[in-house]
Amino acid sequence: MKIETLNNKIIITNPQNFDIIQTLNCGQIFRFVIDGNNAVVFSKDKRADISFSKNKIEIITKDTSYFYNFFDLKTDYGKIKQKLIKDKFLAPAIEYGGGIRIINNDVYEMIVSFIISANNNIGRIKKSIEFLCSHFGSDMGDYFAFPTLNQLKTATIKDFSNAGLGYRAEQMFETIQKITVQDIEKLKTLPLDEQYKFLLSLKGVGEKVANCILLFGLGVKNVFPVDTWINKVYNNLTQTEETDRKKITKELTARYGNLSGYAQQYFFYYYRDNKLK
DNA sequence: GCCCAGGGATGCG
């Protein structure tokens, strides 16, 4: 794999451990469109237009360094997979979704997105987020930016309800009113336990959502978000009917350690995509 | 009509 960064694009020839469709479709990001061999990806107020084939990926964007980090291009996924594939449970999942990369997205955007995600499905999550962008985000000409915190502070409970948040509308309103730009900046500098504590103090954020925010928004890899799919994976692999997600989270984080976040995404994508039990 | 979706808040013991 060779990565070249030019003025307005990143060119990846002979991509290894990087599949655009897998990376976009594994549930870590909600603002994207795939059309054949092209994709458009949005983060904050930024946009990347991507064309991809078997031996080439082109990421066209004004913000090359942002999307270089966004797609985690500095990390050697070959090494990570080499370790994880020794795990007999994980091997088929890595075989299936070995082109997944863990995205480095904006923390605040992840807080809003994953509050919406609770007990929800990806189609509805995407629609709600699009609503918030088109009603509260800046008009960038041919798309809308993700609303800034101060823009979203103008939204009412009714607005969130109109966005399809259902019973999460009140939680979102409270959290958006409570947090400040300074809180978000400070959050990035805190040690893990304090980051976790802050996130759990927000309405609509529990253990699973907090772990997703840490993984996709703060680059923390020794967390293992447990949702309904991971719960199914766990029961499938252990031949149990465990429902205690705290226990499952603890066990899986202990098992995969600093590679938990990667393992979790391989599992999630494989089992959900194949709709296994 | 029931079940499910990248679960969390609340109340009760």
Place this chain on the structure above:
DNA sequence: CGCATCCATGGG
């Protein structure tokens, strides 16, 4: 602490 119950909404 652990545990049960409730929570909007749209698609299958």
